[in-house]
Amino acid sequence: MRATTIFRSVLQFPHTRVWSVEFDPFGLLVQVAPTTKVPRCSGCGCRVHAVHDSRARNWRHLDACGMPVTLRYSLRRVRCPRCGVVIEMVPWAEPKAGFTHDFEDHVAYLAQQASQTTVAATMRIAWRTVGDIIQRTMSRRRKPNLLHGLEHIGIDELSYRRHHEYVTVVVDHGSQRVVWAHEGKNAATLGRFFDDLGPERAARIKTATLDMSGAYIEAVSTRVPQATLVFDRFHVQRLAQDAVDEVRRAEVRALEDAGERETLKKTRWALLKNPWNLSAMEARRLAMIQKDNRRLYRAYLLKSSLCDILGRRQVNVVREKLEQWISWALRSRLKPFKKAAKTIRKYIDGIVAIVATGLNNGRTEGLNGKIRVITRRAYGFHSAASLISFIFLCCSGLVLNPVFKPSPLLP
Ligand SMILES: [Zn+2]
Structure with a gap:
């Protein structure tokens, strides 16, 4: 059998002819060409007759028996009435791909x-x-129709490039998939999502989970007014964690001014972790704070009790406990907690809704965690578009298989 015939059967590209197979210094070089004489425009796909010029181009293909395979073809540039002078379309690769x-x-x-x-x-x-x-x-x-049948959505912002740039991500709580993402994190960014969704599908949205940022709240309440707002438990807890951190920093500064430097060193994680995750050393540090620094220990208690409240199951109990927590925080003489308490009072309906709707389960946190791992891995990505396509690759339910070409003799 001739090498060209074998390669045509091995490559299995549609509408492609194999002209020759030879070795070059890099491996195997296969000359190919589209079977149709009249080229197609890579911009719009229509047949175009006017050829501008042509130039030899290479495409890297999968290795054959471990040896690199290069495809070569003289790619024509065509003059399309709609697209101007563009390269022709080839059946084996995307335009401009190598x-x-x-x-x-x-x-x-x-x-x-x-x-x-x-x-x-x-x-x-x-x-x-x-x-x-x-x-x-x-x-x-990319899967089409990702925006179909959405009822419970989650909206989140992701920072990348060391927190300099942001991407807004919308997930479907029902299917546990990412359904939409775009660069930016303001109300206009999220507005684009509702534009893409259209009024009919938007009217079917029942709940939206989000963080307590004004921009998203504004977009959701104007574009889908019927939807219940549910604040992410993670973000509510973050309010208290950030407040503890602020109190700790203020105490460190006060101690430094008084000339006592060492006592609060390495206490950050002891204060932020859940009590059951503490190492023996961290537990000792916490006990020391309890003895020596009443203000910081009060901050720690406020934070832990808020986490406890959010873990409860009865809606009425949660509301009652939250109100008690707010008045405790307001009386705490800790400025960061007073601020957090005011935020929680403002959004208390959306926080209680965490428990009422049960949208606060581990599965959602699992998806968010997965997206965050991808984002962390993606520090080197040079554009939001790269990051977004990576998120869709791994979190939109896309099933890919390794490339496999069956033998032409397979019955
Ligand atoms: Zn065209």
Whole structure:
């Protein structure tokens, strides 16, 4: 059998002819061409007759028996009445991609399973290229209709690039999937989501979980007024944790001014962790705070009791306990807690709704955790688009398979 015939059966590209197979210094070089004589425009896909010029181009394909395979074709530039002068469309790759569809699909499959560094090393491509490939694959493979049938949504902001830039993410609590994401974190950003959703689907939204940031609250209450607002338990707890931190810093400063430096060193985690997670050393530090620093210990008690209240199950009890907590915090003579208490009083309905709707379960936290891991891994991403396509790759329920070509003799 001739090598060209074998390669046509191995590659299995639609509408593609194999002209020759030879070795070059890098591995195997396969000359290919589309079977249709009349080129298609890569912008709009229509057939165009006017050829501007052509230039030889290479595409990296999956290795054959461990040897790199390169496809080569003289790519034509065409003059399209709609798109102007653009390159022609080829059946084996995306316009402007240096890799075949199969290669990119394989990279995307691996990126779902392994770290970006592993993928880059396995496929012998640059770390950045992994991001570019995922972006292209996701624009081809992203699931349609992700916005259908939404009832309970969660809205969250993610910071990346060391907290300099933000992405707004919308998840579906029903399917536990990311359904929408966009660069930015203000009311206008979230407004785009409701634009994409359209009035009919927006009218079916029953609840929205979100943090206590004014921007999102404004967008949700104007665009889906029927929806119940539910504040994320994680964010409510964060209010108290941040307040403890603020009290601790103020106490450290006061001690420094008085010339006593050492006593509050390394107490941050002892104060922020749940009591059952404390190490022996941290428990000792906490006991010392209880003995030596009444203000800081009061802050610690306020924080832990708020976490306890949010863990309860009866709606009435939660409301009652929250009101007691607010008045305790307001009397605490701790400025950061007074501020937190006012915020909690303002949004108490949405906080009680955490318990009432039961939307505060571990599964949601699991999804949020997964998104955060991806974001942390993505510090090197150079654009929001790369990060968003990575989030969709791993959290939108997309099922990818490794590339497999059956033998042509398979019955
Ligand atoms: Zn066109």
